[in-house]
Amino acid sequence: MPTLTAETMSAPQFVEVALAEADGTFHYHLPSTWAAAPLTPGTRLLVPFGRGWRLAYYVRRVDRPEVPETKPVLALLDGDVSIPSSLFQLLHWISDYYSAPLGRVIKGAFPQGSQAVVRRRFHLTEAAESAGGEKKTALQERVIAALKEGGGLTEPQLRKRTGGEKLAGSLSTLKKKGWITEAWEVDRPAVRKKFRRLVFLKSDPAEAVSLISSLQKRAPQQASVLQILLTAGGAMPVGAFEAPLRASLKRLLDKGLIDQAEEEAPRTPMRPSGFPLQPSILLNPDQQGAVEQIVSAVEGKTFTPFLLHGVTGSGKTEVYLRVIEKALAQKRGAIVLVPEIALTAQLVARFQSRFGEAVALFHSGLSPGERYDEWRRIREGKAQIAIGVRSAIFAPFESVGVIIVDEEHDSSYKQDDGVRYHARDTALVRGKQSDAVVVLGSATPSFESFYNSETGKYRLLPLPGRIDARPLPAVAVVDLRKKEDWVRPFLTRPLLSAMEKRLENREQTLLFLNRRGFSPSLLCPDCGYLPHCIRCSVSLTFHKKLQKLVCHYCGFQLAPPTACSQCQGIRLVHLGIGTEQVEEEIRQRFPAARVARMDRDTTQKKESHHKILTAMAQREIDILIGTQMITKGHDFPDVTLVGVLCADLSLHFPDFRSSERTFQLLAQVAGRAGRGDRPGEVIIQTFQPNHESIVAATTHDYLGFYAQEIAFRKEMGYPPFCRFTLLLFSHSEEKRVVDRAAALVKEIEKVLPPPKKGEAERGVTLLGPAPAPLMRLRGEYRYQILLKGKDQKKIASVLKEGLNSWKRMERKGVRLEVNVDPQNFV
DNA sequence: AGCACGCCGACT
DNA sequence: GTCGGCGTGCTC
Ligand SMILES: [Zn+2]
Ligand SMILES: [Zn+2]
16 A cells, blocks of 8 residues: 655645445545545545445545555546535534534435445355365355356445354454455446437428428338437437337437437426415415515524514415525525425425425435435536435535425434434524525424524424414313213224214214324233333234234334233233224224224335325215324324324323424324314313313413423523533443443543532433333443533533543443434433 | 454363 | 453554
């Protein structure tokens, strides 16, 4: 490997790069011929690393490397995509704030699969042929056999052919013995531009016409091909010609009468169809006021955060559309973030009917190719609006004018593994970095956001009225403690009679239960035993259709036992209820009704989700039962009754936000009732009819609920009055986890800032270690510690020191994950 | 991620 | 004694 030092050559160029596979950054020198290479941050490079090659991301130039000897960058691996510099700034912030390796953050900002693949290929050596007699393990034998048969193979290819999960060991042994060699290679990305062949006329239309008539007799098919081409405007993709004409096409090409070329054929996500065009509606005064304020901020091109607080049906979307128009007029991009389950065809149709091709779409249903093409449409300036889920915050605009975060309170904006960023908070930072306007919209804003609007950090824009002044639905509470009202499990007299009325009137009912499956556990009443997951500390959910007990955390499945495994009792009973059981009960109760269920189990297939929604819209369903999924994003004008079967479920989460979440959920569900011209009714069943979340939901009183809860948060010193960072330790041996967590706590305690003068509490306090609410997951024990403080900067510095200690400490294989601003404490 | 190195208990 | 698995640190 040619290396050089600062002394051996004149003015070498040094660069800092980040890798997705190794934390930190590394320094290399550029080949001297590249000195003027225009590198932009995020540019992908091939570098030597250890004994192999890696893909690396260019970060910046450095005057002087940190290490005495640097290796040279080998090649530029940039394909058709690059990251705009304004976005790179944001990636830096994410890496820093969420304490995630920069390389991994950068990797996540590129469309998946669009990167060149750097890997090694193994070959058999001569020595291996002559070393037949030496002893080898079975896996090693299989590797050799596979290589003998298949020539050079990559690791995934070998894995497939040998069935070996743990190949690494065998490969390195074989390599050491000199029986196999490896060669590094760079392969083209799996996701690439798609091309199609285009044929076109070489002559102008007049000449073509005379050509056609001259061919008419001798070669009528060729003439008709030319005619088709002429009619199509002179050019057409080969694929658009019917098969019988292809031969004539080829003859024309051979004769040189027409020509062909390759053209990119962009893959576009399915466009929703069948929705009525919504004309630009007249704004009510509140909407008008909101639009004016936001638009003037957009014109000012300064970072301005707004909180648009409007109940469901208050016309937030129309406000968004107007604001986006303004940003586009300024030649700046717009990003619209929407929670996954709210990103419906209905919403997309609305944006596309207004903005057409300018809309690029990002959601989990796209193929990698579609995602890549949509990404490039934005990068190349062909699309100005990115609408999508969490990761759409990385839309590669050079310049963003407005970022909208719809349903900003939704917890799906927080990524819960890997780089644990919060898209709403990231949106605010991107807005600040780009001098853009950020609009957070919600009917039930997160307390953090509403608090920020009270302190003046955000500008509050209330939309108090519903369009057409439709009243909010009447909400009734049914006390589940009154067992005399129970007709069937979780189906009470008041709810059933309200449903009967809807069936008579040919109106629709939504039943909401936040729990899928048939029953959340089986119980042996003789000994109290509940079947648990073998790898997680949760009971197994019974799925009737599947005839399996399923772990909702790790997917473990078990055939349902016929007898108790502890006492052999055979009277196993279902404890609690899930949507599957509700569906069964409802079908029995209302045999004539058309019943459907929408939850993760019934929407596995790609189009099933859409099918249910369409059936619902066309009134082919009388009663729809579902989980969270039914609560967002669709207008069902004929739903006049919403039943919440058990409102308590979300109250039991081990989380200081559980009251807030429950209220938000209930408000959201209630918003599904009465969106047409008929008034809606909501029935909430609960064991805690006096709980503040439920009381507030019955009166649609966000402000009252907020006032009460925020006082409680203040008293307890919970967010928004403090910040949290959660550290999660995990390992299959419980005592190691406990021990290592305690050891780190000891280290962290040394660096906690002292209390301010006159205050009892330190600037950052540490809670734990304590078992995580889900103490075991996939066979690993989990303990956590929580850092708490008013000043995020202080928490961050404690965290940094803590992580430094962790790096130096004995870790005994225990994993540590950092979760800044955790939303999910399980 | 992949590799080398050092440590420690097991075993020819 | 030395083999092998585990844990740790390093890769520019
Ligand atoms: Zn039993
Ligand atoms: Zn499990």
